[in-house]
Amino acid sequence: MARPNVTITKLNGGLGGTVTSKDGVSLLVISVDSTAYALGSSSYTGIQLSDFESQGFTKAKDLSNNVLVWEHIKDFYTLAPAGTELHVLVIPATTTFTQLFTVANANYLALQTYLTSKKSLIKLLGVALNPSAAETAPTAGISADLIAAIPLAQAFADNEFAKFRPIDMLLEGRKFTAATMSAATDLRTKLSPNISVMISRDGARQAELVASGHTGSANYAAVGFALGRLAGISVQVNIGRRKDGAIGWTNAHLSAGQQVVLLSDADLDALSDKGYLFVTQDTGQEGFFFNDDPTCAALDNDYCYITRNRVINKAARIARQVYVQELLDEVSVDKDTGELSALTIKTFEDAIKTAIEDQMIEIGEADAIDVYINPDQNVLANSTIEILIQIQPKGYARFLNVKLKLVNPNT
Template sequence: MSTLNDVVINKLSGGLGRRSPEQDMISGLLFNSFEGVEFDKVERLASLEDAEAFGITKTIDNYTGQSVYYQIQQFFRINPSGDLYVMATTGDSYESIVEKAMDMQEKANGNIRQLAIIYSGPTTFEQTEAAIEKAKTQTEKAYAEYMPFEIILEGKGFDATSEAKSVYLDSFDAENVSVVVAMDLEKAEKYPNSAAVGLALGALSKAKVSENIAWIEKFNLTGEGFSKPGFVGGQEIKSLGTLRTINDKRYIFTQTHTGLAGIYFNDSHTCTAGTEDFAYIENNRTINKATRLLRAALLPKLASPVLVDIDGKLPQSVSKSFEGLCRSALEGMVANQEVSAFDVYVDPKQNILATSELKVKAEITPVGTARKIKVDLGFKNPFGIEQA
């Protein structure tokens, strides 16, 4: 059939880049309740405007001693595409609020990947230490229930000049807990005992699971609400020596770099020894994602029949089938540069008839982080030493 001459325009879709939020960016903010907001109810926010519609307005911070609006504002400033669950709860101490972390995760159907916790009441550094212990318990429960997440705490009561109020965090052996002591000095009067955990949470939600939030090229933190780096309580950064000491103690803070504009995080420390596998948040987020993916791939096979050969061993077709399920689950992480490589092995010699247990060994090679870049620099004489 012939057609008339014409200009044909096909309507395409996808050019705006709109997408469903990646699961890795789903974050949470837990805080003590105040009048006007229903407590122990999880609300999912996609913008600062959503927070205001929920009842979390700028004036809330003015009369409650809270920093909740500020934290949410910073979260969405760093990651406008962020996905944030919030929950107000009751409690008369920092530790009692932290103890509600797992309750919030369950109410969010296990979707939260990183959770910041704030508390508006008077809090000492000793109570912050107790909060770290509580947070450790909460993250361990979360992993046991197959809904792992990271907890980001405010370093309330922190004092950079005091050994008693700036202890080494590696002694807590809390690999899924981090403490932020960064604060904008210009906000210190309004939020005297608060840390910029919303800033850290926004950076984490923006980062791939393999990325360090201290990556200079990607995470310049400068902007409305954060323009002059300091510590909790309005303490100024006195020297590089102080920063090195606080970094060695494994706190997360902000800093500037000579010759480069902007404000940046120092690192992504967790409250465990720097020699441990999970000493940094990106290590945890990577293993947490792999954990969720592998479980989702294998769960449909739970209680399924497994054929064995005449010797009771797994036929190659069976072992390779399970290996294939795991490989398919992890291949996306390699493609997205979240892991460098992985290996999966199902031993065909295992005695599943006796144990009713199928063992899978999975290993992932993480993406490295250039925490230090060393350059050997010197002069060179093109004529050589003998001719000089």
Template sequence: MKPSIKIAFNNGVIGAVTPLDTGCFGFVASAVAVVGGFQLDTAYQLKSMKDVAELKLTDSIDNHRLFKTLTEFFDEAGQGTEVWIYGVAKTKKVSEWFTPTNGIAPVENLLNAAQGKIRGLFTVNDSSVAPVVTAGIDDDVLIAAGKAQTLFENYAAVKYAPFFTILEGYAFDGNKVNLPDLKTNNYNSVGILIGDSETRTGATASKGAAVGVLAGRLAAYPVRVNPGKVRNGSLNVQKLFVNDTPVENFDTEALYDKGYITFTTHQSRAGYFVMDDPLACAVDDDYHYLTRRRTINEAFRHSYTALLDFLLDEVPANNDGTIQAVYAKTIESAVVRRIANYMDGDLSRNVEDPKDSGVKCFVDLNQNIVTTSKMEVVVSIRPFGTNRWISVLLGFELTNQ
């Protein structure tokens, strides 16, 4: 063989999708460390099942639920979609994952490792702690929901990186009447999912939910898109159950009426769909739906980035200490431009008005910046509506000849 240079093409690194920054999520899971591979209390960035294999994570008894979740996520979102994982000892309950110890909660380690990229957290519970079911689901679920909401509020205020959390309706006993009504809570960044791709009993008995399926569907589309949008097709999963009952035979509408995220089927359409995306708060809360929460979270991030350039800036003032109009306009334009550019397509605009960006920013010129050193800025965005209920009046038409 003559002297030569051999160069091989490495494949499978980029993946088959165009990743969306808004679809970067994290899974926090009860798990067991693998010798020479996946370790607990450590954040990992993955982009394909090849990365999962390199961590020596397999469909073992110890890590079946995490492996299943990742498989379903990539099946739905596509290889190449970025996701982060973080394993927690099975001796801990989910509420403990959101409980600060020495000032930091375990899930914050994942959020911090991803440097603010993570837009949503999904829990994969396989704890060795027996669930206590007194109102249809494990009591710890609502405890975790409250703590997740508190963490969201604190993290957004300090790190300027808001996120949402999806918990499993863990150990749901099948009694829809006993379930707590989530709409009585004020957890507008937390959702609870009921329904799984595995049955409650059997070889791989599951008390959890198909969070990988939901996360994958959310990651595949922009923030404005409801995960249940029928036009986007059915979910890439063969079967979904509520406990041992196929979704199509369970009254999942009753779960939805109490504020839970769940699955459904549609007459004349094959496969399964997400029913809708409610969060654990009142219906009249602006962020009752996950699409709204995701949209406003992105606007939050971009408002911060745009305004950071003006922090500790010299502000031109009028004789009475108020802000000069030209400077105020500069700030307003910077915020509108940032949000409009980075959220292009995710905001509702008047297509007949080329100047309508779906964003408004207002700086009150009457603020005395010299005296207070404080500037108040109002930012508003216009979201899309959603066809949740369509009413049709159908009848015959007869015309006199």
């Protein structure tokens, strides 16, 4: 018998450190009017702000060229933790949103080529402009160029999904101007569930830029900031979740300079109802928060929120990884009916269930998965197996109705 002893086991995980998720890998496309940047370069990649500064993206260069490039990258890493992978693609300042997403345009091809080269690594795409021409104030909230580009951007996203590279996009809603908020374009009518439009910025930071002599900062929206927030959270987390704390701004503006705190509740509700992504403040609570995570799709569309897109896109990537391994493998069919055998069905169902449960459900990104494979499939004739995968996403407490009253225990 061994001597009496005290056994000590060293446990791991108590400090709460996390391995950086690949779900937040992002591409930031920025237009500039400058020879200081290599347009269309594929070499701008990093995992922290200093990586980009060493590649020539600096605060001083932003000022000297009167553009916001370093600014958007800095904003990204304000909320995305160091270690989050970011790619930057620089395009000419003459590029419009519509041109960027028009098939056969040189910048469309540059973006498509970049995403192709990275396979399915890029999950989030943000687009910010530094236009070379003076901007006319829109009459419908956002520019006619951006309004026209939204469905084109969705077509681009659809094409990427078809090529097994699902992405979600944030577009910069520059110089947001409308006679009334009710006159602003209703983004919920645009049938573009993979697209969101960011129209806010940190007013205090913009005032600093102006004070430093940066005249090109008048109309920007903080796309890099919103992109960094998304990149730094799990796919099922709402960008505006209050429990995560205020975002650190002290004076939220819309992109034409309107102070959010001076807008009426009716105005803010109208913007939210119309699917704009912006930063707001809750009565009785300090700090600023994103309003929600809307996309440019109607509320009866399953993908009217960014969280739903990110969850289904992650499930799509997992399904692709699981089932591409089964291509051209032999499958058994029932000797009497010619239908898929019970063993084949169970094998295909268990493979995706295990992957989704391990990579999503066990870490709280979805609540359940159900897989159905109809055995009555003539795989001997058509070599095709149809598989239905149903993911149950998280619900969200968007509205809390509280009933409150005084009572007298003596009555």
